[in-house]
Each structure stands twice: as structure tokens, then as C-alpha cells.
Amino acid sequence: MAEKKVNPILKLVLELGPIIAFFVGYGRLKEQVFTIGGVEYSGFIVATATFVPLFIFTTWLLYWLTGKVSRMQLMTLVLVVVFGGLTIWFNDERFFKMKPTMIYLLFAGMLGFGLLRGKSYLKLLMEELMPLRNEGWMILTKRMATFFFGLAVLNEVIWRTMSTDAWVNFKTFGLTAAVFLFFMTQSRVFQTYAVEEEDEASPSA
Structure with missing residues (x-):
């Protein structure tokens, strides 16, 4: 897929959106505890569980819009999935x-x-x-x-x-x-x- 131009403001929103969403989500959920499948999860864990798929989606959307994802973005995506997944899996x-x-x-x-x-x-x-x-x-x-x-x-x-x-x-x-x-x-x-x-x-x- 050839690289395409995208509105720089939209690109910035997609890049920073998941981080801001995590910040807002954590701020609203940090005092709460959620019981899912008999296991208690803190607001931090729930915010992380929201951040990971959102980051995957925005990375895919950037690729769809621009036709290109940098190596740094791909490496960041892999580490987000790995460490975010470990956080959720081990509830840590x-x-x-x-x-x-x-x-x-x-x-x-x-x-x-x-x-x-x-x-x-x-x-x-x-x-x-x-x-x-x-x-x-x-x-x-x-x-x-x-x-x-x-x-x-x-x-x-x-x-x-x-x-x-x-x-x-x-x-x-x-x-x-x-x-x-x-x-x-x-x-x-x-x-x-x-x-x-x-x-x-x-x-x-």
C-alpha cells in the first residue's frame, strides 16, 4: 500500500488518543474495584484492559489512513500487547x-x-x-x-x-x-x- 497523506491533527489525535484515554479512565476508575469471573481487578487494570485494544485499533487506523506504520510504532505495539497482556493476565x-x-x-x-x-x-x-x-x-x-x-x-x-x-x-x-x-x-x-x-x-x- 502506497503511503498517503493524512491530516496532521488527526494523526496526532490517533497517536496520543489511547494515552489520554488511559489517563482519563484511570482517573475515573482508580478508586473502584471490579469483580470479573470471581477475580477482583483494580481500576488501573481495567484502564489497561481498555488501553491495549484501543492502541491496537488506532495503530491499525493509522496504517489504513496512511498506508504505512513505522518500525518504532510496530515495536511499541508489540510491547504494549505483551506487557498489557501480562498486566491483565497476572492482575499485576x-x-x-x-x-x-x-x-x-x-x-x-x-x-x-x-x-x-x-x-x-x-x-x-x-x-x-x-x-x-x-x-x-x-x-x-x-x-x-x-x-x-x-x-x-x-x-x-x-x-x-x-x-x-x-x-x-x-x-x-x-x-x-x-x-x-x-x-x-x-x-x-x-x-x-x-x-x-x-x-x-x-x-x-
């Missing part, structure tokens, strides 16, 4: 809290592996969005690998030492804000190593 919220750690460690590991081979895997994923010279991609990839590793460590610290409410707020707003701020602070790299469009037309005589 710790699995879902570990999910961001695994996602960011995976991304950091992949970028780091590429760097060891002298390649920027980030360039393969984002070149169309941010055309940079190779030196720029290598710098950005090193920084992003370090950034992802830092997020993984931070997620572990927060979910292991703080309340579930604090972790949900961190997951919903903190991680998104951190990624946004990271790219904002890389403006010098984008400016210094940007690929300028060359005028291919021959000068008139």
Missing part, C-alpha cells in the same frame, strides 16, 4: 509500568547498535521529516540513544519509588513533554547540519 500493574522502560531500552539499544556499525538508524526512520547531513544524523542519534536510556532509568525510578498516580501523570504528560523538549534543544543541530535544497535548474545564459 507492575508489568504495565515496566513497559516504557522496555520500549526506551529497546530504542536506545537499537540506536546504539547502529552507532557501533557506524550507521544512524534514526536517519532511516526520520530522514523524510528532517533532512540532515550524515554528521548531523550521527550526533542526533548519539544524543537520542542517551536520552532514551535516561528515560528508561527515570521510568524505573518513578514507578518503583512513587505512587501510581505520580507514575500515570509522568507517563501521560512527563514523557511526552520530555520528548518535545529534547527536540527543541536540538535546534542547533538542525540548523547546522540541515540539507539545503539545491537548485537543479541550470543558470540561464
